[in-house]
Amino acid sequence: MKIKISNLEEGVHRLFFEGAVEEIGLGEPFFDDYELDVEIDKSARQVVVDATLRLEAKLVCDRCGEEFVHDVEAPFELAFLFGEEPTDDENARALPYDADWIDVGEDLYDYAALALPMRQLCDEACEGLCPKCGVNLNERKCDCRDDEIDPRWSPLLELKKRMENN
Numbered sequence: 001m002k003i004k005i006s007n008l009e010e011g012v013h014r015l016f017f018e019g020a021v022e023e024i025g026l027g028e029p030f031f032d033d034y035e036l037d038v039e040i041d042k043s044a045r046q047v048v049v050d051a052t053l054r055l056e057a058k059l060v061c062d063r064c065g066e067e068f069v070h071d072v073e074a075p076f077e078l079a080f081l082f083g084e085e086p087t088d089d090e091n092a093r094a095l096p097y098d099a100d101w102i103d104v105g106e107d108l109y110d111y112a113a114l115a116l117p118m119r120q121l122c123d124e125a126c127e128g129l130c131p132k133c134g135v136n137l138n139e140r141k142c143d144c145r146d147d148e149i150d151p152r153w154s155p156l157l158e159l160k161k162r163m164e165n166n
Ligand SMILES: [Zn+2]
Pocket: 061, 062, 063, 064, 065, 066, 121, 122, 123, 126, 127, 128
């Protein structure tokens, strides 16, 4: 996505964009529409972008395997420095003095992906599946009891517990 800056005077400008996620190059797990709030602070030396991207992702719960919709909010800041040499800071970029546009397309993609949770849970309190009969414990209880767990499975369950506690 490109934002025109050559027509902006020095100072702070607020811009708002919205549309289908496909229009900003995003696909699964993102879907439906996005909203992008952008604050641009333009000066003779630089253009500072303070943005928040909001959209939705369809994820699969790590515990129960059900699909759920997760609201994603991805804030990010970038600085475009007029005429400067490229820097090591990936959030500070060089921009020709006569630049008409800044391009934040790749940033939208990167920050949306970064904003996805490491642990994908439909709910923090998700009960998951019964390790014995596989029933979704969020939907109904089963008759299995912990002490009836087949001992052959217990090392696996221990491992699962440890992974969930990480
Ligand atoms: Zn779940």
